Amino acid sequence: MNDLSSLLLLLVLATIVGLWLKLSVARERAVREARRQCQQHGLQLLDETVGLRGLRLRRVNGLRRLERCYGFEVSIDGHDREPGRLWMLDDALTSLSLPTIASLPPREAHSGSVSHDPALPAPTSNVVLLHPRPRMDDRLH
Numbered sequence: 001m002n003d004l005s006s007l008l009l010l011l012v013l014a015t016i017v018g019l020w021l022k023l024s025v026a027r028e029r030a031v032r033e034a035r036r037q038c039q040q041h042g043l044q045l046l047d048e049t050v051g052l053r054g055l056r057l058r059r060v061n062g063l064r065r066l067e068r069c070y071g072f073e074v075s076i077d078g079h080d081r082e083p084g085r086l087w088m089l090d091d092a093l094t095s096l097s098l099p100t101i102a103s104l105p106p107r108e109a110h111s112g113s114v115s116h117d118p119a120l121p122a123p124t125s126n127v128v129l130l131h132p133r134p135r136m137d138d139r140l141h
Contacts, residue, residue, distance in 0.1 A: 027050065033086060049072045053085065058089065066089075067088065083099070
């Protein structure tokens with residue numbers, strides 16, 4: 001009986017190591033994809049913050065597949081931290097969430113009134129615009 005329990009323990013240990021390696025490879029793929037998306041959208045990926053945030057089952061072609069959610073942080077102007085999130089199914093990116101930024105034209109930045117610009121979302125939209133923060137070189141961290 002001792003041999004059977006040792007074999008079972010070894011099998012469980014091998015399964016845990018195999019799953020850990022598989023998740024490590026998947027995380028590396030997510031880091032590459034996050035870096036590529038940040039570069040494509042003009043954002044800076046901050047200090048390798050990509051980490052597994054969630055798992056869910058998703059039906060693809062009638063089969064249930066495991067989809068992984070990775071969260072990470074990006075910087076828009078080098079002085080901020082904004083959250084980002086990507087969902088991956090195997091090697092494929094299925095969904096992406098990045099912060100948005102819109103610069104106000106100079107006349108709107110100084111006046112209190114904001115006129116509707118067709119390039120900006122409508123005032124009734126649920127999109128929250130992020131504006132660049134003023135640069136402060138003497139800021140303490």
